[in-house]
Amino acid sequence: MTGTAVRRTLLYAALLVGALISVAPYLMTLNASFKTTQGMFSTQAWTPAHPATFSNFASLWSQYDMSGFMVHTLIVSVAITVGQVLFCSLSAYAFARMEFPGRDLLFWAFVATMMVPQIVTLVPLFLIMSHFQLTDTYRALILPYVFGTPYGIFLVRQYFRTIPPDLEAAARIDGAGTWTILWRIILPLSRPILATLATVTFVNSWNNLLWPLMATSSERTTVITVGISALQGQYASQLNIVLTAAAVALLPLIAVFLVFQRHIVRSIALTGLK
Numbered sequence: 001m002t003g004t005a006v007r008r009t010l011l012y013a014a015l016l017v018g019a020l021i022s023v024a025p026y027l028m029t030l031n032a033s034f035k036t037t038q039g040m041f042s043t044q045a046w047t048p049a050h051p052a053t054f055s056n057f058a059s060l061w062s063q064y065d066m067s068g069f070m071v072h073t074l075i076v077s078v079a080i081t082v083g084q085v086l087f088c089s090l091s092a093y094a095f096a097r098m099e100f101p102g103r104d105l106l107f108w109a110f111v112a113t114m115m116v117p118q119i120v121t122l123v124p125l126f127l128i129m130s131h132f133q134l135t136d137t138y139r140a141l142i143l144p145y146v147f148g149t150p151y152g153i154f155l156v157r158q159y160f161r162t163i164p165p166d167l168e169a170a171a172r173i174d175g176a177g178t179w180t181i182l183w184r185i186i187l188p189l190s191r192p193i194l195a196t197l198a199t200v201t202f203v204n205s206w207n208n209l210l211w212p213l214m215a216t217s218s219e220r221t222t223v224i225t226v227g228i229s230a231l232q233g234q235y236a237s238q239l240n241i242v243l244t245a246a247a248v249a250l251l252p253l254i255a256v257f258l259v260f261q262r263h264i265v266r267s268i269a270l271t272g273l274k
Contacts, residue, residue, distance in 0.1 A: 024046075026250060027046075028045045028046060029243050029246050029247050029250065030247050030250075031045070031046070031047075031048060031049055032045065032049075032239070032240055032243040032244075032247075033056055033057070033240065033243050033244035033246075033247040033248075034049035034052040034053060034054070034056070035049040035052075035053070035056075035240050036053055036055070036240065037238055037240055039240075040239055040240040056240050056241055056244040057244060057248070059241060060241060060244050060245055060248070064227070064231060064245075065219060065227070066224075066227065066245060066248060068219065068222075069222055069223060069224045069226075069227035070224055070248070070249075070252070072138075072220075072221060072222060072223050072224075073205075073206055073223040073224040073225075074252070075138065076138060076141045076142055076205060076212075076223060077202050077205035077206045078202075079138075079142045079146060080142055080145045080146050080201060080202075080205045081198050081201045081202045081205065083142070083145075083146030083147060083148075084145065084146065084147075084148050084149065084152050084197065084198075084201045085194055085197055085198050085201070087146070087147045087148040088148040088149070088152035088153050088155075088156050088197060089156055089182075089187060089190075089194065090182075091148055091153045091157075092153050092155075092156035092157035092159075092160050093160060093182050093186060095107045095153065095157045096157045096160035096161050097160065097165075097168065097186075098178075107157070110150050110153070111150050111153075111154050112150075113150050114150045114151055114154075118210065118211075119210070122210060122211060122214060125144055125211070126214050126215065129143075129215060135215055135216075135217075136215070136216050136217050136218055136221055137221065138221060140215040140216070141211070141212055141215060141216065141221065141223070144211065145201075145205065149201075151200075152197050152200075152201065155193065155196070155197055155200075156190070156193055156194070156197060159190055159192075159193040160186060160190065163186060163189055163190070167185055167189075168181050168185065168186075171185055195260045196260070198260065199256055199257060199260045202253075202256055203253055203256070203257075206224070206225075206249075206252065206253060207225060207253075208223075208225065209225040209226065209229065212225060212226050213225075213226050213229070224249045225249075227245070228242065228245045228246060228249060231245050
């Protein structure tokens with residue numbers, strides 16, 4: 001066995017170990033959702049459920065409004081995702097292609113806000129929403145995030161800068177305006193990074209807890225993370241029910257990743273080649 005083969009084998013082994021460590025908590029959560037309460041406390045977390053039961057899912061749906069919480073979360077997450085893809089694309093194009101005084105300084109000042117912890121902005125944001133009487137509404141959950149984030153704008157802007165300027169110059173020679181270039185040239189070429197942004201935004205919106213916990217107070221706007229948090233207090237002695245709820249909340253995220261994984265890998269590959 002050559003030295004290159006040995007290094008490659010060790011690399012794959014290390015990646016396999018890292019993948020198992022990363023995936024193990026999710027597999028344990030899914031496994032626990034099929035255990036009874038007795039089986040939950042009498043076996044190890046990695047012990048397969050035997051016999052497997054679906055009663056946890058039935059109890060969860062019959063005793064708790066999980067379907068309503070998931071619908072609320074889906075509405076908020078989809079609205080934020082669509083808004084971020086749209087507005088991040090517009091902002092990123094302005095920062096990547098358009099010339100105006102102070103462009104780079106404004107961009108890096110905007111990106112620097114990523115270093116501000118979310119907890120710092122929660123109270124001012126709540127006061128603003130309270131002043132406009134928007135608390136406990138979908139608008140309070142959507143508005144703070146729908147117009148883009150520094151991370152999203154930075155991500156798309158960097159990708160836009162990898163697109164050859166000659167394409168845009170040729171389009172302008174043919175009489176295309178800025179909007180035509182953006183919608184018919186730049187965005188179609190940027191589908192991988194837009195899919196990546198949509199996936200990251202959807203996952204973050206789906207998993208967001210702190211802001212929904214502050215901004216909402218009734219079940220008509222309760223999202224899945226707040227619902228599971230309340231469920232944990234109600235079923236503290238039935239961890240299998242709580243983990244079943246976590247497993248249910250995990251399934252849409254897995255579906256989104258499976259749909260967009262090819263675009264995510266492609267965006268990373270193209271960015272690396274550039």
